[in-house]
Every structure is written in structure tokens, then in C-alpha cells.
Amino acid sequence: MAYCILTIVTINTINKYDKIERKEQVMDHKYIIKGGHPLHGEVVIGGAKNAALGIIAGSLLTDDEVIIENLPDVRDTNVMLEALKEIGASVNRIDSHTVSINAANVEAVSIDDEYIRKIRASYYFIGALLGKYHKACVPLPGGCAIGSRPIDQHIKGFRALGTHIQIRNGCVQAGAGDGLHGAHIYLDVVSVGATINIMLAAVLAEGRTIIENVAKEPHIVDVANFLNSMGANIKGAGTDTIRIRGVKKLHGTTYAVIPDQIEAGTFMCAAAATRGDVLIRNVIPKHLESISAKLLEMGNTIIEYDEAVRVIGREVQRPTDIKTLPYPGFPTDMQPQMSVTLALAKGTSIVTESIFENRFKYVDELARMGSSIKVEGNVSIIDGVETFYGASVNALDLRAGAALVIAGLCAEGFTMVNEIGYIQRGYEHFEKKLQALGAAIELVEDRREAMKFRMRVG
Numbered sequence: 267m268a269y270c271i272l273t274i275v276t277i278n279t280i281n282k283y284d285k286i287e288r289k290e291q292v293m294d295h296k297y298i299i300k301g302g303h304p305l306h307g308e309v310v311i312g313g314a315k316n317a318a319l320g321i322i323a324g325s326l327l328t329d330d331e332v333i334i335e336n337l338p339d340v341r342d343t344n345v346m347l348e349a350l351k352e353i354g355a356s357v358n359r360i361d362s363h364t365v366s367i368n369a370a371n372v373e374a375v376s377i378d379d380e381y382i383r384k385i386r387a388s389y390y391f392i393g394a395l396l397g398k399y400h401k402a403c404v405p406l407p408g409g410c411a412i413g414s415r416p417i418d419q420h421i422k423g424f425r426a427l428g429t430h431i432q433i434r435n436g437c438v439q440a441g442a443g444d445g446l447h448g449a450h451i452y453l454d455v456v457s458v459g460a461t462i463n464i465m466l467a468a469v470l471a472e473g474r475t476i477i478e479n480v481a482k483e484p485h486i487v488d489v490a491n492f493l494n495s496m497g498a499n500i501k502g503a504g505t506d507t508i509r510i511r512g513v514k515k516l517h518g519t520t521y522a523v524i525p526d527q528i529e530a531g532t533f534m535c536a537a538a539a540t541r542g543d544v545l546i547r548n549v550i551p552k553h554l555e556s557i558s559a560k561l562l563e564m565g566n567t568i569i570e571y572d573e574a575v576r577v578i579g580r581e582v583q584r585p586t587d588i589k590t591l592p593y594p595g596f597p598t599d600m601q602p603q604m605s606v607t608l609a610l611a612k613g614t615s616i617v618t619e620s621i622f623e624n625r626f627k628y629v630d631e632l633a634r635m636g637s638s639i640k641v642e643g644n645v646s647i648i649d650g651v652e653t654f655y656g657a658s659v660n661a662l663d664l665r666a667g668a669a670l671v672i673a674g675l676c677a678e679g680f681t682m683v684n685e686i687g688y689i690q691r692g693y694e695h696f697e698k699k700l701q702a703l704g705a706a707i708e709l710v711e712d713r714r715e716a717m718k719f720r721m722r723v724g
């Protein structure tokens with residue numbers, strides 16, 4: 267197509283395939299867990315993956331150097347960084363959580379490889395490339411198979427900004443002639459991805475853009491703050507309406523990503539489910555309120571500090587009902603982990619999944635561990651059991667995988683969680699952080715290594 271420029275394959279891109287190949291092999295790795303050890307101690311939460319993904323793409327919007335701090339070193343962020351390199355940006359790791367990006371020499375607006383196709387956030391390259399170069403050619407996004415996940419609202423926004431869009435051969439091809447212009451956009455569904463993507467496209471558009479019915483997640487605010495630190499003029503992030511006054515140019519910045527709400531919530535559930543006592547540090551307690559509220563209703567103790575929360579799991583926990591909603595409602599990305607916690611409470615809980623229609627697949631895996639959960643449409647009815655029993659289970663997707671690890675930590679005997687590459691998309695050193703809290707968990711390559719672990723921990 268006219269606006270697709272072929273990417274030049276360089277030594278860098280060859281190294282990229284080697285590196286990602288190694289990461290892909292990790293998909294076959296497993297966690298072996300001996301349950302029954304309540305978690306105790308302190309854990310430090312990393313940067314928010316979903317904010318970082320928007321910020322990495324946003325670094326394309328300036329020719330100056332952008333330094334991103336508190337960047338989680340997880341598979342999804344690494345795939346995004348490699349994609350930036352592929353189109354000619356210079357990407358240098360200052361340390362494991364700090365990266366310097368300079369997009370002055372970007373030479374292609376077409377991104378396509380099988381790895382970028384697999385991650386959801388590849389769609390942010392459409393908004394960023396359109397914003398800067400007025401054209402983009404990016405594969406339709408992949409990501410966890412938790413529902414149909416259309417991107418019609420993204421496309422509606424880009425079109426309103428003056429972009430011509432067509433889908434060809436699995437790719438979104440977008441072009442805006444001489445440039446984008448501001449527009450008044452109403453989102454028909456509250457979408458995190460569409461909100462961030464339209465912001466990325468609109469910050470350099472001519473005139474004023476108003477986006478209504480936007481998502482309010484902490485990472486929306488973080489991406490807006492990042493863009494404002496580059497000279498953008500975005501107001502209202504965190505409310506239902508975002509107003510953007512287009513600027514001519516953005517400049518470089520040094521920006522630290524906020525802590526990850528979902529990683530923190532996962533450790534909160536792990537502490538409660540194992541009946542442990544964990545201080546979860548480097549968090550913004552306000553972002554965790556919906557999770558804290560539910561754990562409190564279950565009878566757990568939650569103590570909030572300025573940048574930490576302590577969760578003390580109660581021995582006999584009460585059931586409660588949950589409905590996933592856009593922020594500040596209960597996050598869909600915490601539904602599996604909280605469901606596992608509820609599956610060990612005394613009584614019946616009802617969980618309604620209102621964001622993604624296919625997010626209960628892990629229930630069949632959990633049943634292999636002795637849970638009692640019935641799914642009817644987008645509702646699950648959880649009858650709490652006294653304990654789980656170790657089994658071999660498959661991660662299936664990122665958050666389902668984390669939930670099954672929590673189940674393994676609580677189970678009698680040994681649990682093997684297969685296909686942990688999903689978990690590594692969004693959790694950095696998950697097993698190491700759990701080990702430091704007293705969990706008996708190990709990352710193993712095969713059943714032989716798993717057997718050695720079994721013999722060692724008895």
C-alpha cells in the first residue's frame with residue numbers, strides 16, 4: 267500500500283528474533299508449587315505494564331530523547347521496545363527498569379512481525395505513528411483470548427481525526443494526508459485502549475479534540491501525564507471527558523511509570539488466599555480501593571500506608587459478590603485472582619464479568635484442583651471449598667495464569683502450572699517475589715526438574 271514502507275532488516279532485527287525466540291521458548295516452562303505455605307514478608311511492586319505500553323508507543327511522538335523509568339521488564343514491554351528498534355528508533359537500556367528511546371531516525375511506519383501480532387498493545391503504534399507521521403500500517407492486535415476484543419472505537423476516533431483507514435491482510439492501514447485535525451468524539455463503549463490510542467493520535471493534531479465517555483483507569487492518567495511532560499496539552503484524564511489542544515511539537519522527557527495496580531492486587535489476593543501477612547510496597551493505595559474493599563468484606567485486614575498496603579488473611583473468610591466494571595469499579599484483570607480467593611471462602615459468591623465475555627476459561631482448570639464453580643453466561647457461582655488439591659493445570663492467559671499460581675500456593679500437595687509464558691507477559695520475576703515471601707515455587711523447564719523439586723521439598 268502507498269503508506270506502507272517496508273522495514274529494512276538490520277543486524278538489530280536479527281538479534282531481535284534470537285532474543286524473542288528465547289522468550290517464546292519460556293512459554294513451555296512451568297511453575298512447580300508445593301502449597302500450604304502462608305505468604306509472609308514484603309514485596310515491591312513494579313511499574314504498570316499497561317501504562318508502560320502506551321508510554322513506549324508515545325515516545326515515538328518526539329525526535330528528542332525520552333527516558334522511561336520504573337519500566338517493568340516483562341515480555342509485552344520488551345516486544346514493544348523491539349518493535350521500536352525495528353522501525354529505526356534507538357533504544358538503550360540504562361538499567362533493567364530504565365530505558366532511553368530516541369525516535370529521531372525512524373524510517374518506517376509499518377510494523378509487522380509475528381510477535382507484535384501477539385500482543386494487544388501493538389495497536390498503540392497506530393495512534394502514535396499517525397500522530398507523528400500521519401500514516402501507519404500495523405497488524406490487528408492479538409493479546410489474551412478473553413473475548414472478541416474489537417477495535418472499532420479506536421478506528422472511529424482515528425476517522426473522526428481525519429484518517430482514512432482500511433484493513434488489508436490482517437493489518438490496519440491508516441493515512442491522514444497532510445495531517446490530523448481535532449474532533450469531537452463520543453466513545454460508544456468505555457475502552458482503555460481506544461482512549462489512550464486517540465490521545466496518542468490527537469496530541470499533535472491541529473485544533474481541539476474532545477473525547478467523551480472515556481476510560482478513567484490509572485494508566486490513562488499516567489499516559490496523559492507522560493504526554494503532558496513532553497509538552498502536550500491534555501486536560502481531564504481521569505474524568506469522563508478528555509480535552510486535548512493540539513500542539514505543533516513535543517519535546518523529550520524523563521518520566522517514571524506508576525506502580526502496577528494489577529500486580530499489587532495479585533499479591534493482595536495471594537496474601538489473603540494463603541492466610542498470610544504481606545506488606546505490599548510501592549503502590550498507590552487509592553488505585554487498589556476496589557480490591558481492598560472486597561478483601562475487607564471477606565473479613566481480611568487491610569492496613570493502608572502512604573505507598574504500601576498490608577494484607578492479613580483471615581483464617582475463615584466470608585463470601586462476597588463481585589461485578590467487573592471500568593475504573594473505579596472492580597478491574598476485570600483482577601477477576602480470576604479474586605475468584606480463586608473466593609473459592610476458598612466459606613459460602614457462595616457470585617462473580618459477574620461485564621467487560622470480556624470469555625474470561626472464565628480458567629474455571630475448568632481450577633475444577634481440576636477441587637474447586638466448585640458453575641458458570642452461566644457471564645456469571646460464575648462459586649461455592650467455597652476448604653482446600654484445593656494440587657494438579658497439573660494450564661495458564662491459558664496472563665491473569666488466569668496468575669490466579670492458578672495463587673491456587674497452587676493454597677493447595678495440598680504439588681501443582682504444576684504449564685505455559686507460564688502467558689504469566690511472564692505481565693509479571694516480572696513472579697516466582698522470585700513469591701519465594702521471597704516464603705512460597706515453595708520454582709520455574710522448571712521440564713518434568714525431570716519438577717521431580718527434583720518434589721524430592722527436595724518433600
Ligand code: UD1
Nearest residue numbers: 316386387415416417418419420455457458459460599621
Ligand atoms: C485493556 C488492558 C487489559 C484490560 C482491559 C480492561 C492493555 C494493553 N490491556 O485492554 O489488560 O483487561 O483494558 O480494563 O492495556 N471494546 C469495543 N470496541 C473497541 C474497544 C473495546 O467494543 O474498539 C470493548 C471490548 O470488547 C471490551 C470493552 O470494550 O468489552 C473494554 O475493552 P478495552 O478497555 O478496550 O480493553 P483493552 O484496551 O483491549
